[in-house]
Amino acid sequence: MLTYVFSTQLLEILTILAIIGESSWAALPGSYCKEMGSSTYRPHSVSVTEFGAVGDGITLNTKAFQNAIFYLHSFADKGGAQLFVPAGKWLTGSFSLISHLTLSLDKDAVIIGSMDSSDWPVIDPLPSYGRGRELPGGRHQSLIHGSNLTDVIITGGNGTVDGQGCVWWEWFNNHTLNYTRPHLIELMYSKGVVISNLTFINSPFWAIHPVYCSQVLVQNVTILAPPDSPNTDGIDPDSSDNVCIEDCYISTGDDLIVIKSGWDEYGISFARPSSNISIRHIVGEANSGAGIALGSEMSGGISNVRAEDICLFNSLYGIRIKTSPGRGGYVRHIHISNVIMTNVKTAIGITGRYGEHPDENYDPNALPVIDMITIEDVSGTVIKHAGTLEGIKGDNFNSICLSNVHLNVTSKHPWKCSYIEGFSNLVTPELCESLRNPYQSSVCYTANHFDCCNLVQAA
Template identity: 35%
Template sequence: MTAIELLAVSARTVTFAVFSGENKYFLKAPVSWRLATESTDETVAEGVSERTVFSINGLEPHTAYRLAIGGEVFDFVTRTESAFADVSAHGASLQSENNAAAIQKTIDDLPEGATLYFGPGVWKSGPLFLKSGLTLMLDPEAVLYGIADRDQYPILAARDEKGRVLGTWEGVAEACYASLLTAINASNIAIVGGGVIDAGGDRGDWWSWHKETRNGARRPRSLFFNRCENVTVTGVTVRNSPAWMVHPVFTRDMLVADVKIESDPESPNTDGFDPECCENVRMRGIHFSVGDDCIAIKAGKRDPKGGLDGPTRNIRIENCFMERGHGGVVIGSEMSGTVSGVTVARCEMRDTDRGLRVKTRRGRGGFVSRILVEDCDMDNVVSPFVMNAFYFCDADGKSDYVQSRDPHPVSEVTPRMSDITFRRIVARNVHTAAAAFYGLPEMPIENVTIEDYTVSYAPDAEAQPPVMACNIDPVRHGGIIAENAAVTASNVVFVREGAEEPWYRQALLRYCDEYAADYRAYKGGALCYEDGCLYRGLIALYEATGEARWFDHLVRHVNAQVNEDGVMNGYVAEDFNIDNILSGRALVWLARHSNDPRYRKAADQLVAQLADHPRVKEGPHWHKHRYPEQVWLDGLYMGLPFKAEYGLAFDRPDLVSEAADELLAGLELTYDADSRLYRHAYDSAKAQPWADKDTGQSPAHWSRAIGWAAMAMVDLIEYLPEGDARDAIIARWAALAERLSALRTADGRWLQVPDRPDLGGNYAESSATAMFAYAYLKASRLDVSDSAAIGRTAFEALYRHAFEVDAEGRRVLGTIVCVAGLGGFNGQYRDGTPGYYLTETINPDDIKGVGPFMMGFAELLARQ
């Protein structure tokens, strides 16, 4: 999914979705945007968006523009316009009590491709009938205001002259009053702008006869589309409907985006959006607050009067916010024509009675299949997921035929439900059950899958039936109820009695455990820093949880590298490779937590190496013997926390203070005051081709290198006593933390080259993000900065967006750069320029990302 999606463009408006794959309805942080003409780069409009989906008005037809937002740019061209008609210039008046005749004549006279414009003010009108090729645009200060006089509303017959369904009511062909905006057999219609369509439900008597008829007709909707194609509704607010708010039937290729749909919470049957017998309908960034279901997907029903006869297929609901409704997304009860291919992704539901509800009953027939709900949050939703084959609708709804739990013969009127998936869902303050599935004994619900679902409960909840059916026991704080339903659930976490834990805890504990169980030594068993990353992660998880499995994994892996005499596989002290020191931290830790002497023997050899390890004249160690006179940020983490940890464990205070001094010296040598970041490396001799001849620094910033330095800072802060050195490192961390917070992506991660969002091909890199998350979280735990929120956001962004599924179906942490360095390596010269860092291989599940990820996860667990 691209960072900027062009959802819709008219001659004078445009609607975008930005960073929608990492956000829900609201962006995690507001993002500034700027719109300019492409040819002159002259600013046309600018602002700040708090929402994932937003619109821009006031554009010129057939003009090239460029949107810049969050370091991304997008070019587009507005549509041409055959005519522009301001209703005020065509007989409509703000003083008129009913402008319908003047507006309708203007619509009828306009050519295809024209724009009908409503300027600021309240435009009172009876029903209007739209035609093909029309764009209706409402100024942000305009209100199209439905009049109260029912006698001025035309009535749509149940069927047209060809016998096709025209008027409808709850899935049946019935006469109904025309809606404020009605389109029949039309195509290429757009309703745009920032104004309000107020259909007048609170005026007149509409809400007083909600299940009845007047003059033989049912109540109108706000927007009604019958047999239309290519319909777009963007930017407007639809409110105060006499009945359902937006109701397309037999309509194809419809987009509704950046729209508010709202009605009085006590208003009867004011569903928000009811696609019925429709195909290819997209809902993006809609805010619902209504008196009934927010979204009700329907497909007609079997009825003696004759129901709508057609399927509903391919419905996508993304980045929407649903509140106060009876249901968030509801399928049925009118579903006789079948409903299939519904996706609900990255949505938020708050204070709705149900989250996703599928409701049907014997006599309906039809098939509900291929429903996916993923990456959604729910709060104070009474029952998050319910599927009910005993819904007691219609006059016979509570009859034995509908409610009997005895099997009935299977026929064309037997409803079917199958292939429903819920994954990566968080539901807080649940009242009844986490999920409830009630299938027919003669036709059980098939193939329901629930994955990565975390549920917490409302403390003041009262027991009530989770579905609307007879003979259902009241439930409070229940789990997954399945009667005549095949449900497979994995990683479902129930948080009870005030317990707190990350919603992803169980999934990630399993991932870390499987990773450690399957891990193979990075360099064939030779001592190396890569294995040291795993050791750090296992130690952190053990200290956070106390679970023996992490200790057992650690001992098994370390003992495969260090024999009983303390000899380390492949270790050559004379290589003076600072990378090899990192694994020594596990040796020190195990020496303190076991009686096995091998660990102290091996650790002593590493201390001896550091005593002889060459240094640059400014103090820090060379990175490696084959990288003379060079200090790399990586090396600060590889060697210095070990030095301090060894010093504390074995009464060598000189090593502790030496580590602090060397870290501060290394940070000073690599610090770039202009960017307020640290360069990857420093050449004391200023002899390397990549080194600046004045500063000795490498050309660019690499996020993982800075990540190593950040982890070195917080680890030494933990080990150092109060004093000037510790204070100086805290000050360094605080400055870096502030700078890094400004460089995050929209979802809270960091780029491979952190200060170059404009660099083509730059990407959110997982190992650096994990390192920074760890540093922020640990600094907060050490009480040296209030930074936990940044760390948690980064960590959760990794869980949500960086994990992939490999060819074997296993979860893997993706987008980890394998390695990056400076100078010659494997026949390649690494020049350290920003572009170079984008050429290195990306390896999923590389330990240099997984180890820090484990460490960050442990910090979160330690906070519980």
């Protein structure tokens, strides 16, 4: 199990973040999230031990989890039910949840993913991807899975879910995988989802993946994976709407939080955007990725995203938007503010040449639309490059707005820009000429545009 020790540098960053956010935290934007939580009363509760589970870290408990959930299905229309996981180490393969269920872990409970790939069934690829994300064909089912669910809570007293991802990372690095790696949690086509008060470690692939979901709250979670673990994103809302992510600490081998919406022609055809997403109070490091990212799979569209009060350190990128010819779709109406960065290689990255396609059938003339992106109130120290802001020839990225961005940059060439237009105010070091136009609120997406009323409500 990973153990994380906060450095003196991190404590200093947290103190600064608390000071600058103190006045605003009393009346937090995104109060729409507070209606969702993990305190829903369930009149029926059982322990996984009642179905033969043994918490010795050796006994495989997949059948115990499956049988307990099958039993609780009969209470779905009677106020729902809770499956309690007590203190212990509970080895299991993949299992699926049901509606109106709370999966609750004791503070000393550890759900451990089996290191036998046969305990993670192979399921169909997502229709918005057309294939597994890493390999053609199917993909391994997540450790905790669910589809077409309503009112699902995964919570606890900061219990742990350990994916034992090292074996999957080795298979990936050695090119011996037959199917795309699994997530720790993937919920599909579901509504009213809460994931809170837990620690997730060593995910084989992306840790938390709500896809085709609505009304999702991820709150007070810690996500950890080694900095060299491949593609271990933290939280990836994908073709989902009305999502709140808040009060999380994430340290992984790739992006901390990344918003997606399908891949090339499959995402365009499926046409399920990600929209109305609030991200706030996030601390973490992304040694091989970005703190907050959008794309590169964004073919169904991404809009109405607000991220604020973000503290990043020891990362490859701070904020990043990734896309490519062939993606289609759009990324628009994005507002990112109140960000502190320390020891970040590139503070802001926007790229229109990210590449990677599911197959040869994509349309290279399906160009993405990137506009109305606002980044403001950002400070950074020990930053190598302020930003790489590169659109696509014949497809300029428009209304890229930066305000009150101050970066202590070590590179002699802090900004690199092409095929990009926008506006700025109070930016140091000085921006590229194409972005030096005076900031105009009429064409820049501001906090006032963010319609909280459309966001997540109680399930």
